[in-house]
Amino acid sequence: MSSAFEKTIFEDPTLNVIHLLNSISNENPEAISLASGRPDDEQCDPSLIDKGLASYTRYVADTEQSVATLLCQYGKTAGIINEIIAEHLQRDEGIKILNPESIVVCMGFQEAATLTLLSIFEGGGILLVPDPVFSGITGIAKLLKIKIVPVPMNTFLDPSALRKVAEDLEARGENIKALYAISDFSNPTGDSLSYEDRKALLALANEKNFFILEDNAYSYFRYEGDKIPSMKSIDSRRVFLLGSFSKSIFPGLRMGYLVAPEGAGVMSFSSRLCKAKSLITVNTPALCQAVVGGLLIKNNYSLKALNQPRVLSYTKKRNCMIDCLEREFPLKADSRKNVTWNHPAGGFFINVQLPFSFEYFEMCECAKHFKVIVFPTSLFSLTNEAVTQVRLSFSNATESEIKQAIGRLRAYIEFRMQ
Ligand SMILES: Cc1ncc(COP(=O)(O)O)c(C=O)c1O
Structure with missing residues (x-):
């Protein structure tokens, strides 16, 4: 093969994470997997497709528009359900959209991340x-x-430490763009x-003139405590x-959106976002937009009720995983041998701290010999962070699988600690 195809960005480990997640499961079909962050198969309901489409078709029939043209033709680059998403964001997130043109359905x-990065990073700068x-x-x-500067999570979550990182970069002449x-x-x-x-991050972004890319993928899945307003709503x-x-809703739709910055004197990104989109995906499939738009209309623009059974089910799974961890890993007299974990108030993951390094080799060893697949947190790191941490996902395992899997993980850890 030509040398132009050797040693390229495609060899970068960051680009291999999704592949690794799929391949480790395929190579160990009899192992229980706590590796992938997929939503629960049990909660994927194909009847939502028909319900969404029917609801959207009824909605369009009450307007001047043609269902045939909307669903079957090339569509508007920015999307056809922008107003519906604007109403939804107001209802569920308290986000007031000033102009639906700030939304691009992706x-x-x-794709939302790709378009945003393309629209911001021309000419360089740091993410x-x-x-x-x-x-x-x-x-x-x-x-x-794009030049990425990774900030250790502890520093990232400490506003004054993060400010210091930004100031050090600034002093070196670096331009933080986002x-x-x-x-x-x-x-x-x-x-x-x-x-x-959140307030501190917004203040820093304003002061240092950079953008925040806020990802809210897990915001509906809170199992305790009160909702905290998104930065976008603040x-x-x-x-x-x-x-x-x-x-x-579900990932098979491949549906998302971005909302660009808005406010008095704020530059509009619509044109550059749409130009980029028109050359990448032309427009988001109208059928998928119709399903989402129809479901939102049918549910009074809110996804809270639709997700209520999921939240209950994930809460049980998270609690089950924490109970199992407590049972299998009681505290030891020698604290260096302890296995510890965090207690996230929501989402799909628990992060476990082991007394030894757990990386790619250990993941394969544990999957092959102990029949449980858990994912090294370090595979998500750009530095040497988190080498003793493991990401456990409870979203797509049954409670019985979670119990067995944590028992198998204990057996592996005991084997390693002998
Ligand atoms: C942090 C985060 N953001 C976003 C997503 C959703 O991405 P997409 O909408 O491309 O499925 C995921 C899914 O795994 C995620 O973990």
């Missing part, structure tokens, strides 16, 4: 990310040759930003909201 978070971080953002940023943050229940660590953290001027319906 093929999932992944700040917490570390470890969801590889969907770092993978696409790497493909687009910061990526998952406000609620991050992937992979389950961390959330407090209300004060101050829209600096925030690109990158939304996804993958968890709140």
